[in-house]
Amino acid sequence: MRKPLPVVLMFGLLAIAVTACTSTSTGDGAGDVLLVEGYGAEYQELFEETIAKPFTEKTGIQIQYTAGGSASEQYAAIRASKGNPGFDVAVMTSLELYQGSIDKLLAEVTPEQVPELAKMPQKLRDHTYGAGAIQEVQQVVLMYHKNAFPQPPTSWNVMWEPAYRSGTLVFNPANVLGVYAMLNAAELDGGGIDDTAPGFSRIAELAEHALATPQASAEAVPFMQKGTATAFPYFDGRAAIYAQTTEYDYTVPKEGTYALLGALGIPAGAAHKEAAYKFVDYWLSAEVQQRWALAYNVGPAITGLNFPADFAAKHITTPEQLEKTKIADAAKVMKNRTTWGQQWAEAVR
Amino acid sequence: MTVSVARPPTRKPARTAPATTQAPRSSFPWLALPATVWVLATFAIPTAILLASSVLTYDGAELTGPLTGANYADLFRNSYFRSVLWDTVWMSATVGGACMTAGLLVAHFLVRSRSRLRTLVLLIVISPLVSSVVVRTYGWLVLLQDDGLVNKVLLTAGLIDSPLPLVGSRFAVILGLVHVLLPYAVFTAMSSLQSVDPSLELASRDLGAGPVTTFFRITLPLIRPGLIAGFTLTFAISLGAYASAAVLGGGRVQTLATLVRDRMVVSLEWGQAAAISVVILVIGAVTVSALLLAGRRSQAGVG
Numbered sequence: 001m002r003k004p005l006p007v008v009l010m011f012g013l014l015a016i017a018v019t020a021c022t023s024t025s026t027g028d029g030a031g032d033v034l035l036v037e038g039y040g041a042e043y044q045e046l047f048e049e050t051i052a053k054p055f056t057e058k059t060g061i062q063i064q065y066t067a068g069g070s071a072s073e074q075y076a077a078i079r080a081s082k083g084n085p086g087f088d089v090a091v092m093t094s095l096e097l098y099q100g101s102i103d104k105l106l107a108e109v110t111p112e113q114v115p116e117l118a119k120m121p122q123k124l125r126d127h128t129y130g131a132g133a134i135q136e137v138q139q140v141v142l143m144y145h146k147n148a149f150p151q152p153p154t155s156w157n158v159m160w161e162p163a164y165r166s167g168t169l170v171f172n173p174a175n176v177l178g179v180y181a182m183l184n185a186a187e188l189d190g191g192g193i194d195d196t197a198p199g200f201s202r203i204a205e206l207a208e209h210a211l212a213t214p215q216a217s218a219e220a221v222p223f224m225q226k227g228t229a230t231a232f233p234y235f236d237g238r239a240a241i242y243a244q245t246t247e248y249d250y251t252v253p254k255e256g257t258y259a260l261l262g263a264l265g266i267p268a269g270a271a272h273k274e275a276a277y278k279f280v281d282y283w284l285s286a287e288v289q290q291r292w293a294l295a296y297n298v299g300p301a302i303t304g305l306n307f308p309a310d311f312a313a314k315h316i317t318t319p320e321q322l323e324k325t326k327i328a329d330a331a332k333v334m335k336n337r338t339t340w341g342q343q344w345a346e347a348v349r
Numbered sequence: 350m351t352v353s354v355a356r357p358p359t360r361k362p363a364r365t366a367p368a369t370t371q372a373p374r375s376s377f378p379w380l381a382l383p384a385t386v387w388v389l390a391t392f393a394i395p396t397a398i399l400l401a402s403s404v405l406t407y408d409g410a411e412l413t414g415p416l417t418g419a420n421y422a423d424l425f426r427n428s429y430f431r432s433v434l435w436d437t438v439w440m441s442a443t444v445g446g447a448c449m450t451a452g453l454l455v456a457h458f459l460v461r462s463r464s465r466l467r468t469l470v471l472l473i474v475i476s477p478l479v480s481s482v483v484v485r486t487y488g489w490l491v492l493l494q495d496d497g498l499v500n501k502v503l504l505t506a507g508l509i510d511s512p513l514p515l516v517g518s519r520f521a522v523i524l525g526l527v528h529v530l531l532p533y534a535v536f537t538a539m540s541s542l543q544s545v546d547p548s549l550e551l552a553s554r555d556l557g558a559g560p561v562t563t564f565f566r567i568t569l570p571l572i573r574p575g576l577i578a579g580f581t582l583t584f585a586i587s588l589g590a591y592a593s594a595a596v597l598g599g600g601r602v603q604t605l606a607t608l609v610r611d612r613m614v615v616s617l618e619w620g621q622a623a624a625i626s627v628v629i630l631v632i633g634a635v636t637v638s639a640l641l642l643a644g645r646r647s648q649a650g651v652g
Binding site for chain 1: 409410411427429495496516517595599600601603611612613614615616617618
């Protein structure tokens with residue numbers, strides 16, 4: 001009879017290896033460590049300096065930040081793990097908050113848990129769906145090459161002008177920037193979120209000449225660095241960064257624009273919920289809101305803060321500006337995303 | 350699969366293989382157990398869950414019953430899905446064909462040539478395997494951009510007046526995949542060529558046949574199973590390849606793999622994502638089975 005020892009030994013080693021590979025250190029036993037998942041690149045750098053360090057100094061709670069891709073990818077991770085993705089706070093958008101409230105995979109966030117939420121304008125609170133908090137307001141701006149325009153452009157229509165259309169970027173609606181760009185285009189011809197056909201018609205026309213069809217906003221950076229792009233839609237946070245380092249500037253066209261609401265969500269199964277609520281409350285405090293808005297060049301989620309005039313002119317900082325800004329209906333966006341993705345793909349083929 | 354450079358052909362007849370001997374029965378059948386468990390855990394179980402996901406309904410993140418064919422019905426009713434399916438199949442077939450043809454030429458050089466460059470060529474062929482597929486794909490992205498090397502060369506040579514929009518084209522996706530998958534086709538073709546007795550080709554030449562006639566009438570029939578295996582391998586991998594389509598397709602070229610990602614992450618339609626994955630699996634399995642059968646018949650015909 002053969003000895004069973006090698007088999008037992010092999011399974012033992014396998015079990016040890018599996019345990020070693022799957023164990024996580026969340027710091028439960030050695031002080032609080034809050035696991036935050038968000039965007040990478042400059043966002044991560046600014047977060048570490050502007051949010052994480054001061055938060056740790058104030059509360060003693062350590063933050064472990066992980067760059068986890070796009071907001072939709074982070075929400076997909078929450079959904080795949082049924083609300084227990086291994087992190088405590090996700091930096092996402094109001095679209096994911098909406099989906100999280102439907103799926104019941106994000107923890108409830110109310111003014112009882114996050115007192116600063118009470119100071120948020122109602123227009124923004126309406127887009128939290130009780131499943132998180134808005135921490136920044138970005139807007140879709142028209143980024144343009146300063147040398148290509150004698151005067152700053154004033155309308156989205158410049159992208160379709162023969163002189164500029166070969167330098168435009170047509171963003172894929174897999175990225176929410178593409179969704180807002182399409183809605184802006186649709187509204188130029190009388191369409192809108194309920195009638196997107198004019199938008200796709202315009203996209204088809206533009207795609208014949210466009211410089212590229214990016215899927216991520218970071219893909220626009222090389223075109224700005226090389227100076228080959230003429231005019232294209234972009235988010236004001238990144239736009240402000242590259243307005244300082246390249247020959248580009250940005251403006252809000254006269255037709256108006258859509259806002260992207262940056263949001264914080266707490267997965268339903270988060271291990272450190274209390275620390276997560278403290279963290280969200282901290283980010284919504286007036287001092288931190290002002291600091292973050294200036295650092296990332298976005299609008300704050302609360303109004304009544306003082307900003308330099310040149311900053312206030314380019315970002316949503318006042319109740320009047322917020323009232324004028326369009327916010328797309330999350331339910332309609334989530335419902336139509338597949339169809340819009342297909343229509344976009346057929347338009348740019 | 351042999352990955353060595355064979356000796357150049359000599360006039361010395363190859364030694365015939367010994368008579369078929371029966372392999373001894375393994376004394377350690379349990380050695381296969383860990384690998385079997387591993388395959389079950391990492392392939393069979395997820396595949397079963399995938400199949401279940403495609404015929405059940407998602408209520409949020411929860412799978413619920415009853416059994417339904419709605420995911421498949423919705424997919425095949427959708428003309429966009431059908432066009433992506435067709436694009437994926439023909440692009441994969443083109444990649445398979447290109448890899449098989451180029452692989453045969455390279456393998457023939459490596460096995461039959463006496464050139465000193467053989468080692469260098471082999472290193473070049475292997476090189477895609479030593480770097481990440483993402484790195485290789487981004488390398489092509491740099492080369493194929495409007496101001497990339499390819500367009501610069503074409504412009505300098507006066508072959509084009511303005512840069513070609515290569516990124517975001519099916520050509521770019523096919524090119525990237527051929528580069529990534531060529532080594533597999535070369536190795537299978539080399540393996541087949543090495544098993545062909547060079548004296549058969551020499552006999553053909555001695556009897557007056559030219560090199561082309563010898564290749565088509567002697568060598569090609571003998572290596573056909575290897576070529577079919579190379580095509581099968583590269584076709585099957587291309588069907589589900591994501592990175593090349595996502596990066597070099599520039600958002601304009603959709604394949605079944607990029608569609609799965611969109612359904613999973615962007616629109617959160619996981620039932621449809623599972624159904625598309627099953628479609629990839631079925632096309633791959635059917636094609637591989639058919640080609641393996643063809644390869645076996647081809648081998649039997651030669652034998």
